[in-house]
Amino acid sequence: QQQVKQSPQSLIVQKGGISIINCAYENTAFDYFPWYQQFPGKGPALLIAIRPDVSEKKEGRFTISFNKSAKQFSLHIMDSQPGDSATYFCAANSGYALNFGKGTSLLVTP
Amino acid sequence: DTGVSQDPRHKITKRGQNVTFRCDPISEHNRLYWYRQTLGQGPEFLTYFQNEAQLEKSRLLSDRFSAERPKGSFSTLEIQRTEQGDSAMYLCASSLNHAGETQYFGPGTRLLVL
Numbered sequence: 387q388q389q390v391k392q393s394p395q396s397l398i399v400q401k402g403g404i405s406i407i408n409c410a411y412e413n414t415a416f417d418y419f420p421w422y423q424q425f426p427g428k429g430p431a432l433l434i435a436i437r438p439d440v441s442e443k444k445e446g447r448f449t450i451s452f453n454k455s456a457k458q459f460s461l462h463i464m465d466s467q468p469g470d471s472a473t474y475f476c477a478a479n480s481g482y483a484l485n486f487g488k489g490t491s492l493l494v495t496p
Numbered sequence: 497d498t499g500v501s502q503d504p505r506h507k508i509t510k511r512g513q514n515v516t517f518r519c520d521p522i523s524e525h526n527r528l529y530w531y532r533q534t535l536g537q538g539p540e541f542l543t544y545f546q547n548e549a550q551l552e553k554s555r556l557l558s559d560r561f562s563a564e565r566p567k568g569s570f571s572t573l574e575i576q577r578t579e580q581g582d583s584a585m586y587l588c589a590s591s592l593n594h595a596g597e598t599q600y601f602g603p604g605t606r607l608l609v610l
Contacts, residue, residue, distance in 0.1 A: 392538075420598065420599075422601075427603075427606075428603055428604075429500075429587055429589075429601035429602050429603045429604045430539065430587070430601045431601070432598055432599075432600065435598065475538045475539075477538070482527070482529070482541075482544050482551070482552055483529075483541035483544070483552070483554070484529075484531075484539070484541065484589075484599055485541070486538025486539050486540070487538055488536070488537055488538055489536070489537070489538050
């Protein structure tokens with residue numbers, strides 16, 4: 387079964403807007419939560435990651451918010467740009483295997 | 497470029513044929529992972545190595561699949577008697593020798609089984 391549930395499946399945002407993608411998990415053994423960005427025909431590239439001892443991490447325009455009690459985490463892309471158009475995957479790790487969500491296809495319109 | 501590399505990038509084969517893919521990890525990384533990604537889905541874990549030892553295998557890895565990492569450097573993934581359901585992107589990743597370390601992915605090998 388899907389260990390990490392991701393929503394929405396697709397998202398359209400205007401240039402300059404905020405893109406928000408949400409993920410939820412059940413396994414409390416997960417202790418590392420990365421977000422990956424993937425362009426068509428390419429492998430996933432790490433965007434930003436968080437561990438459960440912090441509630442928020444920001445790197446440039448990208449922010450992860452983490453709610454340990456709710457077992458939810460989200461990615462916020464501020465000032466979204468057309469170049470951000472890609473598929474975004476959340477994931478969770480408890481030792482070796484990354485458990486990925488199904489992905490969110492983001493389109494940023496000019 | 498010192499990232500993860502995979503070869504070939506694309507492979508078309510006929511059902512029943514055997515195929516082999518190669519992955520070269522980032523040089524100082526001890527852990528190497530194989531994932532499979534089908535269209536519209538996230539990558540799914542297949543197996544991983546710590547140095548030359550294969551430590552975990554997913555239930556997705558049927559007996560037609562075999563992976564090796566003979567000298568703890570590059571790895572190969574072989575699929576015997578390919579089936580149309582094997583068509584997917586096969587991704588390799590590597591990481592340092594700690595649980596929870598960032599996994600860096602290669603560009604993948606796109607397999608199409610006719």
